[in-house]
Amino acid sequence: MIIPDTDSLRDRAAAALAACGARDDHPTADGTLIARSPITGGTLCLLTPSEPEQVTAAVADAHDAFLRWRTVPAPRRGALVRRLGELLTEHKSDLATLVTLEAGKITAEALGEVQEMIDVCEFAVGLSRQLYGRTMPSERPGHRLTETWHPLGVVAVISAFNFPVAVWSWNTAIALVCGDTVVWKPSELTPLTAIACDALLRRAAEDVGAPTGVHRLVLGAGPVGERLVDDPTVALVSATGSVRMGREVGPRVAQRFGRCLLELGGNNAAVVAPSADLDLAVRGIVFSAAGTAGQRCTSLRRLIVHSSIADEVVKRVASAYRQLRAGDPFAEGTLVGPLIGERAWDAMSAALVRARADGGTVVCGGERVESDSGHYATPALVRMPAQTSVVREETFAPILYVLTYETLGEAITLHNEVPHGLSSSIFTTDQREAERFLASDGSDCGIANVNIGTSGAEIGGAFGGEKETGGGRESGSDSWKAYMRRATNTVNYSDQLPLAQGVRFGR
Known part of the structure; x- marks a missing residue:
């Protein structure tokens, strides 16, 4: 293997940073x-992380900008996002290069992630004329x-390494x-992609005359994120990461009565029924399980197959x-890139040891690919x-466990018997099986698919899971409501003052 x-x-x-106009702010x-x-x-470069007072100043700048930005008509706010989408299109290759460099995604997946940013910008521009009340x-x-919707305030976006730019764009x-403003803390593993995106958004803001401070970037590890989580000026914390991280973030934000959006x-599991089109199923299974080296939150990790077709x-x-x-x-031709680092390889190795101790059989994969640098592994089945x-x-590694079932009810029980509830799928040509899987007593996940894998969600549908x-829900559908506050308005245009529920006060 040549690296x-x-x-x-x-x-x-x-070169990619320079093309995006990144400034030496760090x-x-x-x-x-x-x-x-x-x-x-x-090492690609060394950066200076944000100091605590710089994080506080970034939030203050974003809040000052919010006080002006919230009064700008929503269609004009959409002009900023339209310009951002144009710049992302112009610099698609540069951003994809940075995604590959920092997250290790193969070129096709990196380009796909940037395209997702462009797509969500198009979605948001249309949304700017559709923030409907009732x-x-x-x-x-x-x-x-009536009901009306109003801007919420400063939104803190805390993103993970595996989608270093797409998840930011969903939120931003x-x-x-x-009408909100944003302070972004990217993963400390992927700061360069964030610097490039911030530079493009700053340019977009200048081009359309948006207030300075609608977006601020802060860099660093846990303490930087904690500062955002605890800042009472931050109205919404949208955090993507591990369950452990969520257990810390949720209570801290709730303690100050802030809002949380947790991903x-x-x-994730896929059920393969006896009637499944196996050619189609195998393609969906392999991409979902091995794509991004198994480092997607939607990666397929469990395959629940009917015993009659399991072999x-x-x-x-x-x-x-x-x-x-x-x-x-x-x-060209590479389908599986590197694991993010040594900890990921150690976790994969330890999981395979435990699986064998539990009676599991490694059918193939799970080996370290010899390399003088990086951590490469073959996907394990x-x-x-x-x-x-x-x-x-x-x-968080490319391991796919295979289980068998006899009845669909048993398969659904196996499927739901985990604490997570993000993405799921069933491969079947039996309409009854498909509908049962999608019913209220079927998959308990936020995403349930039929005859496609668990990964690769479109931006038009709300993304998120349960348990x-x-x-949380991000991206499409009505997930915009998480970023706004709702007001119920009553207008009395009569010359009387009747009370609700027929209540009479006084004589």
């Missing part, structure tokens, strides 16, 4: 925030009863058209796995005799 040297990767990063002198590439494990019948004559594009872990499905998936090429994500504790846990996944 490019770190010097060449560093040059690519510098100096490198004595920097303690290390921007690394999982491709080699080498008119409801009043029980009192001469009265009008929607928040901006809703946490997923232990055939395992054979086909194993055959496809053996053809997957792991290596340099920039290289593991047959399990039961859904043991290791199967119920989310390991330990956090319950």
Whole structure:
């Protein structure tokens, strides 16, 4: 396996940042925030993380901008997001390069992530003319009863490494058209993509005359995020990450009566029924399980297959796995890039040890791909005799556990028997089975699919999950309501003052 040297990767990063107009807002002198590439494990550059007072100042700037931005008509706010989408289109290749460098995604997936940003900008521009309220019948004559929606305030976006730009855009594009301002803390593993996106949004704001401060970027590890979580000026904290992180963030924001939008872990499963189109199913299974080296929150981690076809499905998936090429994500033909780092490889190795101890059999994969740099692994396919504790846990690595079932009811029970509730799917050509899986007593996930895998959600549908996944919703549908506050308005246009519920006061 041939991997490019770190010097060449560093040059690519510098060129992409310069193309996006990134400014030196985070100096490198004595920097303690290390921007690394999982491709080699080498350092791309050193950055200076934000100090606590800088985080507070960023929130204050965003709040000052909010006081002006909230009065701008929503269609004019949409002009900012439209311009951002144009700049993202212009710099699609540059941003994809940075995504590959920092997150290790293969080029096709990196380009797809940037396209997702462009798509959500288009969605948000249309939304800027559709922030509809309601008119409801009043029980009192001469009265009008309505609902109106208003900007919420400063939104803190805390994002994860695996989607270093798309999740930011889901939140930011929607928040901006809703009249909010944004402070973004990206993962400390992917600061360069954030610097590039911030530069493009700043340029978009200048081009359309938006207030300075509608977007602020802060860099660093946990303490920076904690500052945002605890700041009473932050109206909404939208945080993407682990369940452990969510358990810390949720109570702290609730304690100050702030709002939370949590997108946490997923232990996603696909049911393969006897009637399934196996050619289609295998394609969906392999991409969902091995894409992004198993480092998506929607990655397929459990395969629940009817016993009558289990051997055939395992054979086909194993055959496809053996053809997957792991290596340099920039290289043509590579389908599996690197794990984000050593901790990810250690977690994968430990999970496979536990699976074997529980009676599991590794059908293929799970080996370290020899490399002088980076952490590369072949996706693992593991047959399990039961859904043991290791199967119920989310390991952020390419491990797919195979379980069998006899009845659809048993499959649904197995499917729902984990603490997470993000994404799910069933492969079947039986309409009754499909409808049962989508019914209220079927999948308990926020996303339930038929004849497609668990990953690759479109921006038009609300994204999010239940149980330990956090319950938040981002991107499409009516998820914009999370970024606004609702007011119920009553207008009395009569010359009388009747009370509700027929109450009479006085004589």
